[in-house]
Structures are given as structure tokens and as C-alpha cells.
Amino acid sequence: xxxxxxxxxxxxxxxxxxxxxxxxxxxxxxxxxxxxxxxxxxxxxxxxxxxxxxxxxxxxxxxxxxxxxxxxxxxxxxxxxxxxxxxxxxxxxxxxxxxxxxxxxxxxxxxxxxxxxxxxxxxxxxxxxxxxxxxxxxxxxxxxxxxxxxxxxxxxxxxxxxxxxxxxxxxxxxxxxxxxxxxxxxxxxxxxxxxxxxxxxxxxxxxxxxxxxxxxxxxx
Numbered sequence: 001x002x003x004x005x006x007x008x009x010x011x012x013x014x015x016x017x018x019x020x021x022x023x024x025x026x027x028x029x030x031x032x033x034x035x036x037x038x039x040x041x042x043x044x045x046x047x048x049x050x051x052x053x054x055x056x057x058x059x060x061x062x063x064x065x066x067x068x069x070x071x072x073x074x075x076x077x078x079x080x081x082x083x084x085x086x087x088x089x090x091x092x093x094x095x096x097x098x099x100x101x102x103x104x105x106x107x108x109x110x111x112x113x114x115x116x117x118x119x120x121x122x123x124x125x126x127x128x129x130x131x132x133x134x135x136x137x138x139x140x141x142x143x144x145x146x147x148x149x150x151x152x153x154x155x156x157x158x159x160x161x162x163x164x165x166x167x168x169x170x171x172x173x174x175x176x177x178x179x180x181x182x183x184x185x186x187x188x189x190x191x192x193x194x195x196x197x198x199x200x201x202x203x204x205x206x207x208x209x210x211x212x213x214x215x216x217x218x219x220x
Contacts, residue, residue, distance in 0.1 A: 001158075001174055001175075003176050003178075006175060006176060006179050009207075010179065010182070010186060012206035012207070013186055013187075013190050013206065014186065015206070016190070016194055016204060016205065016206050017186075017189050017190055017193065017194070019204075020193040020194065020204075021193075023189070024185065024189075025052055025184075025185055025188045025189060026043065026047060026052045026053070026055040026056035026059065027040060027043045027044050027047055027055070027059075027132060027136060028136060028185050029056060030043040030056070030059050030060075031043075031136035031137065034063065036067075036137075037111075037112035037114070037133060037137030037138060038068060038069065038104070038111075038112050039059070039063055039067075040112075040132070040133050040136045040137040041100070041112050041119075041122075041125070041129065041133045041137065042059070042062065042063075042097055042100070043055065043059040044128070044129045044132045044133060045093055045096060045097065045100075045124060045125070045129055046058050046059055046062070046084055046087050046093060048088065048089075048093075048128075048129070049088035049089060050087045050088045052192075054086060054087055055087065058083065058084040058085070058086075058087045058090075059084075061083045061084065062080065062083045062084055062097070064083075065079065065080070065083045066080075068110070069100075069101035069102075069104045069105050069110050070101075070105065070110060072097065072098065072101035073098060073101045073102055073105065075098070077091070077094045077095050077098055078094075080094035080097050080098060081093075081094035084097075092124070093124070095123075096123045096124030099122075099123040099124070100122045100123055100124065100125070103121075103122055103123065104122075112133065112137060114134065114137075114138045114140060116130050116131070116134060116142065119133055119134070127145075127164070127165065127168065128144055128145065128146055128164070130142075131143060131144040131145075131168075132144040132184065135180075135181045135184065136181075139181070141177045141178075141180040141181055142180060142181075143168050143171050143172055143175070143180045143183060143184075144183070144184040145164040145165075145167045145168045145171070145184075146164065146184065146188065147164075147191075147197070148184075148187045148188045148190070148191030148192070148195075149164070149167065149171075149183065149184055149187045149188070149191075150163070150164045150167045151191065151195075151197060152187050152190065152191055152195050153167055153170075153171060153187075154167070155195065155211065156207055156210075156211055156212070157211070157212045158171070158174065159171060159174070171183070199220055200220070201220050202220065203220060
């Protein structure tokens with residue numbers, strides 16, 4: 001798979017999404033609106049196990065409440081939880097948002113680090129959150145693998161892996177770096193409107209005729 005293959009593939013996917021009324025995922029919208037790694041980090045944390053529209057509204061309420069770590073630590077967990085409700089696990093996320101803000105002040109002069117290991121050392125931050133923060137917050141190449149990326153990459157036969165961590169490594173081996181940042185945004189939207197987890201719209205997929213899963217997965 002050379003760069004021409006990925007260029008053509010991304011173009012076909014983008015055209016397919018555009019036909020479905022394409023909109024940016026919530027964290028991408030926050031990144032565009034705020035242009036602040038701190039906001040990207042917390043919005044990504046809120047997005048875990050949470051629908052896109054809930055994430056967007058919750059993130060905006062949170063940043064209206066407090067827009068930087070110094071303001072955030074002055075808020076109680078209850079105030080933060082109220083702002084991000086009904087995000088999934090909102091009480092746990094509220095605790096982690098406050099702990100992250102404290103850690104940034106104590107260890108990083110109030111700034112979000114642009115190093116993956118440093119990000120992973122923050123409370124509640126996993127590989128997906130760290131990589132998306134690097135991508136959208138700093139423009140640093142990293143492959144962010146969520147359920148959509150893992151499922152679609154395996155469904156289309158690009159890779160054959162058992163979990164997102166394996167998928168990240170496998171995709172890094174086959175995909176040129178310049179595709180790493182846009183990959184998540186592209187496949188999240190593609191997975192939401194076409195290559196859905198249950199009963200995907202294979203008739204709308206530009207890879208439908210080449211997909212090895214057609215006939216295996218119940219499709220429309």
C-alpha cells in the first residue's frame with residue numbers, strides 16, 4: 001500500500017461522507033473553536049463512552065465554567081460534574097478533570113505536555129486520549145485508534161488485530177505518517193454514517209466491492 005493508494009482511498013471516503021452531510025466529530029470542532037491543547041485534552045476525556053452531540057455541549061459548558069487549569073482547580077468536583085452531565089461516567093471524569101488540572105499546574109507549569117508518555121501519566125488519560133491530544137492539540141503525528149478505526153481497519157482487511165493497541169502498531173507499519181492525523185476524524189465520521197458497527201450501509205461504501213466482510217456482516 002503506497003501513498004497513492006491511501007490518497008485515493010481517503011478521497012473516496014471523504015466523498016462518501018460528504019454525501020451524508022458530513023460534520024466534524026465533537027473533539028475536532030472543539031479543537032477548531034478553541035485552538036488550545038488543554039481544551040482538546042479535556043474534551044477528548046469527556047468524549048469517552050459518550051455521544052458526539054453530548055460531548056460537544058458538555059465541553060462548551062465546561063470551558064464556559066473554567067477555561068484553563070488555574071480556573072478549573074477553583075471549581076469543585078460537583079460543579080465540574082454538573083457542567084459535563086450527562087456525559088458517560090461524568091462523576092469519574094469530573095474528578096479526573098480536576099486532578100489533571102492540578103497535575104498540569106504542579107508538574108508542567110499549567111501547560112499540557114506535547115509528549116505522549118507525559119500525557120499518559122495524567123489521571124484518566126489513556127492512549128486514545130493522549131494521541132488525539134497530540135494530533136489536534138499540537139499537530140504531532142500519532143494514530144488515534146478508537147472503536148471506529150479499529151473496526152473499519154479490520155473489516156476492510158487493512159490489518160488483522162484483536163484490540164486497539166495492536167491496531168495502532170499495525171497501522172503505523174502500513175500507513176505513511178501524513179495520514180496519521182486525519183485518519184481518526186475520517187473513520188469516526190465514516191463509521192457513524194456508513195460503516196456502522198451493526199448493519200452497515202455497504203451499498204454506500206466506496207470499498208463495498210472490495211471489502212472482504214461483505215456477505216459476512218449483515219449489511220444494507
